[in-house]
Amino acid sequence: MARPVVALMYDFDKTLSPKNMQDYGFMEGLGMSADEFWAGCTRLTKKNNMDSILSYMYMMLEKGRGSMLTRRENFNALGRSVKLFPGVRSWFSRINRYCEDKGLKCEHYIISSGLKEIIEGTEIAGEFREIYAAEFLYGENGLAEWPAMAVNFTSKTQFLYRVNKGVLDVTDQHSLNRYVPDKERRVPFTNMIYFGDGDTDVPCMKLTKVNGGHSIAVYQDDEEEASKLIHEGRVDFAFPADYRAGRKLEKTVFTIIDGIAAMEKLKAESMRQQ
Numbered sequence: 001m002a003r004p005v006v007a008l009m010y011d012f013d014k015t016l017s018p019k020n021m022q023d024y025g026f027m028e029g030l031g032m033s034a035d036e037f038w039a040g041c042t043r044l045t046k047k048n049n050m051d052s053i054l055s056y057m058y059m060m061l062e063k064g065r066g067s068m069l070t071r072r073e074n075f076n077a078l079g080r081s082v083k084l085f086p087g088v089r090s091w092f093s094r095i096n097r098y099c100e101d102k103g104l105k106c107e108h109y110i111i112s113s114g115l116k117e118i119i120e121g122t123e124i125a126g127e128f129r130e131i132y133a134a135e136f137l138y139g140e141n142g143l144a145e146w147p148a149m150a151v152n153f154t155s156k157t158q159f160l161y162r163v164n165k166g167v168l169d170v171t172d173q174h175s176l177n178r179y180v181p182d183k184e185r186r187v188p189f190t191n192m193i194y195f196g197d198g199d200t201d202v203p204c205m206k207l208t209k210v211n212g213g214h215s216i217a218v219y220q221d222d223e224e225e226a227s228k229l230i231h232e233g234r235v236d237f238a239f240p241a242d243y244r245a246g247r248k249l250e251k252t253v254f255t256i257i258d259g260i261a262a263m264e265k266l267k268a269e270s271m272r273q274q
Contacts, residue, residue: 004260005107006107008106008108009160009195009208010109010110014197018220019034019083022114025081032063038056041056044058061136070144071138075117075121075144076120078118080121080122082118082121085242087245087250090245092108098257102257107163110128110130111133112151116133129168133149134147153200154203156200160208164185164186166187193253196215198217198229201217205229209236216253
C-alpha cells in the first residue's frame with residue numbers, strides 16, 4: 001500500500017533565501033543597485049496599472065536587452081550565487097527521514113513569484129518535486145523574449161490545488177478543474193504545510209490553514225509583522241527563518257508530521273473496519 005504523502009510547500013525569496021533572487025548577481029550585471037531596480041518596477045506598475053510580477057519581468061528584459069544576461073543558462077548560473085538561510089541545505093534530508101520513520105512520504109514544492117530559471121540553478125533545486133514560479137519564453141537566439149508564466153500572490157493558490165489533486169502539469173487545466181471527491185485527492189490539505197514570509201503568501205497560507213493544513217510564517221527581523229499574521233488568523237505559527245536542526249521551526253514541523261501520521265493511522269483503521 002502506498003504511503004500517505006505529506007507536501008511541504010515554500011515561497012522562495014525571503015522564505016528560503018534572505019533577499020530577492022535577482023539581487024544576487026543580476027543587478028550587478030546591469031550596473032544598477034537593487035533599490036534602483038525595484039523602485040523602477042514600482043513606478044512601472046503604478047504608471048501602467050500593471051501586475052507587479054509582469055513589471056519585474058519586463059524590467060529584466062528591458063534592462064538586460066542586447067546582453068547575455070537574459071539567456072536561460074545565465075539565469076541558471078545566477079542561481080548558484082543565491083544565499084540560503086541557516087540549515088536550509090540539510091533541511092530536506094532531515095524532514096524526509098523523519099517522514100519516512102513515521103510511515104509517510106515527503107514531497108517538497110516551490111510556489112514562488114520569483115524566477116524559475118534562477119531557482120533551478122540553486123544548490124537545492126533537486127530537492128523539489130516541482131518548482132512553480134515565473135518563467136520566460138526563449139527565442140531561437142536563446143534570449144528571453146516574453147513571460148511564459150507569471151505567478152502572483154493570488155495565482156499561487158492554483159498550485160495548492162495541483163498538489164492536492166496530483167495534477168502537476170501546468171498545461172493541464174481540464175484535470176485541474178474537474179471535480180474530484182476529497183477522499184480521492186492525492187494530497188489532502190490536512191497533509192500540507194505552507195512556508196511563507198509575508199503578504200504575498202497570505203492567500204496560500206490562509207487557504208492551507210482553513211482547509212485543515214498548517215501555515216508557517218518565517219521572518220528575519222520583523223517579528224511583529226509575522227506575529228500579526230497569527231493574530232489575524234492567517235497562519236498557525238511564526239518563527240525565525242532558521243532551518244537548523246533542533247531549532248523551533250524544525251521541532252514544530254516534526255510535531256505537525258507526528259499529528260499527520262497519527263491521523264493517517266486512524267483513517268487506515270477506519271477504512272479497514274468498513
